[in-house]
Amino acid sequence: MNAAGLIKRLVHPSGLDDDGALRAAAHAKIVLVTGASYGLGEATARKLGAAGATVLLVARTTDRLEALASEIASHGGKAQAYAANLGDETAVDELVRRILADHGRVDTVINNAGKSIRRSLHLQYDRFHDFTRSLGVNYLGPVRLLLGLLPHMRARGNGHIINVSTVGVRIVPGPRWGVYQSSKGAFDIWLRSVTPEIQADGIAVSTIYMGLIYTRMSAPTPIMRVLPGLHPDEAADVVARALVRRPREITPWWVWPAEFGSLIARGPLSQGLAFLHRRSHDSESALGIQAPPADHPRARGGT
Ligand SMILES: NC(=O)c1ccc[n+]([C@@H]2O[C@H](COP(=O)([O-])OP(=O)(O)OC[C@H]3O[C@@H](n4cnc5c(N)ncnc54)[C@H](OP(=O)(O)O)[C@@H]3O)[C@@H](O)[C@H]2O)c1
Numbered sequence: 001m002n003a004a005g006l007i008k009r010l011v012h013p014s015g016l017d018d019d020g021a022l023r024a025a026a027h028a029k030i031v032l033v034t035g036a037s038y039g040l041g042e043a044t045a046r047k048l049g050a051a052g053a054t055v056l057l058v059a060r061t062t063d064r065l066e067a068l069a070s071e072i073a074s075h076g077g078k079a080q081a082y083a084a085n086l087g088d089e090t091a092v093d094e095l096v097r098r099i100l101a102d103h104g105r106v107d108t109v110i111n112n113a114g115k116s117i118r119r120s121l122h123l124q125y126d127r128f129h130d131f132t133r134s135l136g137v138n139y140l141g142p143v144r145l146l147l148g149l150l151p152h153m154r155a156r157g158n159g160h161i162i163n164v165s166t167v168g169v170r171i172v173p174g175p176r177w178g179v180y181q182s183s184k185g186a187f188d189i190w191l192r193s194v195t196p197e198i199q200a201d202g203i204a205v206s207t208i209y210m211g212l213i214y215t216r217m218s219a220p221t222p223i224m225r226v227l228p229g230l231h232p233d234e235a236a237d238v239v240a241r242a243l244v245r246r247p248r249e250i251t252p253w254w255v256w257p258a259e260f261g262s263l264i265a266r267g268p269l270s271q272g273l274a275f276l277h278r279r280s281h282d283s284e285s286a287l288g289i290q291a292p293p294a295d296h297p298r299a300r301g302g303t
Pocket residue numbers: 034035036037038039040041058059060061062084085086087111112113114115116136137164165166167184210211212213214215216217218
């Protein structure tokens with residue numbers, strides 16, 4: 001293993017390396033993956049489709065979902081595309097209705113769809129939609145989806161919710177990340193709050209506090225191109241570990257001391273972050289100069 005591979009192993013949680021266990025856990029399961037058109041969701045859906053799950057693919061980009069469903073089917077798997085905007089309440093209700101009509105149940109929900117924004121406050125004075133859109137996909141949409149599916153899962157006495165969260169909700173909130181961290185944090189807190197209620201009815205909940213993944217989400221932020229990250233397929237192995245082992249959480253080891261440090265050193269950290277903010281810049285996509293790329297330059301291959 002080279003130095004870059006070693007650093008990656010140190011920084012990120014390990015993924016599942018047991019195809020047999022994944023096939024046993026995924027076989028004949030109906031797994032809903034939100035955000036399946038790109039990045040981690042796409043890689044996860046592909047992996048679970050190959051392992052024998054029936055994968056329900058949710059996102060807005062219909063042609064990508066349909067292409068992925070066809071690809072999974074061409075390898076002998078089962079997948080169905082459900083185009084829906086999670087930020088649209090009516091669309092989420094209709095999504096739940098269609099899925100239950102088509103399949104009768106969902107065994108596993110992988111809450112993966114997400115929107116990330118890194119933008120300074122002064123650039124958001126006339127961008128309230130940054131907040132409403134992020135809350136829609138990162139918080140309110142997933143809550144509404146689960147409000148529709150959980151009654152059926154609880155009545156059947158089993159199910160698994162896998163939430164793809166971010167290490168950002170565990171450590172000191174950084175400048176420019178407020179809308180992303182607060183919306184991801186809101187869902188994290190809501191899910192932790194209801195977990196004791198739904199666990200009693202046989203629903204397992206696993207939260208993955210993900211670090212950097214090389215996807216179109218992280219691509220617009222230049223520093224994210226050089227920091228050690230996972231490729232989508234490697235991150236999908238971490239989701240596969242959650243599906244098989246059903247842990248309460250998967251968290252990189254360094255988050256625990258960082259979380260503790262965030263608590264005891266709030267003042268100095270806030271001053272340090274203010275200093276860094278003054279010496280750094282908003283990305284071109286945050287400034288609206290450049291559209292976000294469709295994919296991360298390091299999304300495939302390499303380290
Ligand atoms: N990338 C990272 O470094 C990183 C780090 C920590 C955590 N995460 C988390 O990992 C998850 C996956 O992120 P990613 O990096 O794979 O991002 P990505 O490549 O940008 O994919 C995001 C997915 O969410 C879908 N989505 C966005 N808005 C939606 C909406 N309103 N309705 C339905 N679907 C919507 C997108 O599909 P459409 O555009 O087709 O709708 C896409 O499939 C997210 O929850 C993110 O917060 C990512």
